[in-house]
Amino acid sequence: MAFREGGAIGTALGFYLIVVSILSIGIGPDLAILSKIAPGVLWGTLLLSALLSVDRIFHNDYEDGTLEVIALGPLPLELVAVAKATAHWISTAIPLVLMAPVLGMFLNLPAHGFWVLVVSMLAGTPAVSFLGAVGAGLTLGLGRGGQLLSLLILPLYIPVLIFGISTMDAVLVGPGSFSTSFAILAALSLATVVLTPFAAAAALRMNLQ
């Protein structure tokens, strides 16, 4: 099912790079402040960058009619949604996560924070892709769905953000337990992976009407 058109990945990566650079330049060269805000900036901007590309999850297939062909095929739309969201995770979320440590250097992220950054993001980003798929499905029929999509989906990203940050804080500043926050973060991801395909498929059916 890896049939995808290029495009959004470069935009998302570029956006991530630029926003983090702008913030670090804007805040200035105070290393203590930078390293303090690094987790929040990296996580928050990651969510925004991912959001830029989620509306592409179904959009092209809807526009060119492939979605109709797919709907008449043997796979139920729930599994189609799983496949498309997974494809988004692999093609967009993982590159963003891999870029995060590089940007962490801009922000003077402490060295022992790098692994927890990557691990927590890898655990949290499936939720980003799968929730995004629901929003993408819902806003398909709207011409400029992008803006509405951000309003719909960003609030749902907040739990991921909170536990992503608390996972990192537990390691960087303490007190708190890495494993507790990490377990909740992973649980969030797993729950969305299981539940959202049904919502996304329902949204697709609605838009095929």
Place this chain on the structure above:
Amino acid sequence: MKLVVENLTCRRGLRTIFKDLSFKVEGGHGLLLTGANGSGKTTLLRMLAGFLEASGGKVHLEGGDEELELAEQCHYVGHHNGIKHSFTALENLQFLSDYLGGDNFEGAIDTFGLRGLEDIPAAIMSAGQKRRLGLSRLVLVERPIWFLDEPSVSLDVQSVEILAGVVSRHIKNGGIAIAATHVPLGLDFADELVMGKSQQG
């Protein structure tokens, strides 16, 4: 095999698009849908293909494959071609064949004159060539029921003839074809259903 439509009704919001529509199409027969713009041809075809839920009545297939849903036994060719623009013709066919299960590549390419276009990305094809590529899945993947919505749009005269030939061959082999169009396709359908007027089969 027989496609039976009973008292099919479609309401969208407060508007009733059509009401108590009943007809039967048996294997080896075609049905031509005609009617003015906005008379509900596309809506009916999308409802038959299962994209739209009926507000009343039902559609069922007698004597088809019991294991499969109606949606998995039909082709729906709508306003969009259903091809990926970044893929070449052959890659598009390959995907459709992997996903839908047919593998009559030679037939699909030859029938719709796609020879020579195999390695051209669909993005740079002309509208008619894209259309032919979209239509080629009718031949690539064998399915007994065809729903065709304005299938001849952007085709040249010669390609319309090819399409007409493909559809009549399908019907001759016992398939069902329901086509909506307001240009004569050169098809000799036995039955015609005029939408938006007295509705009978």
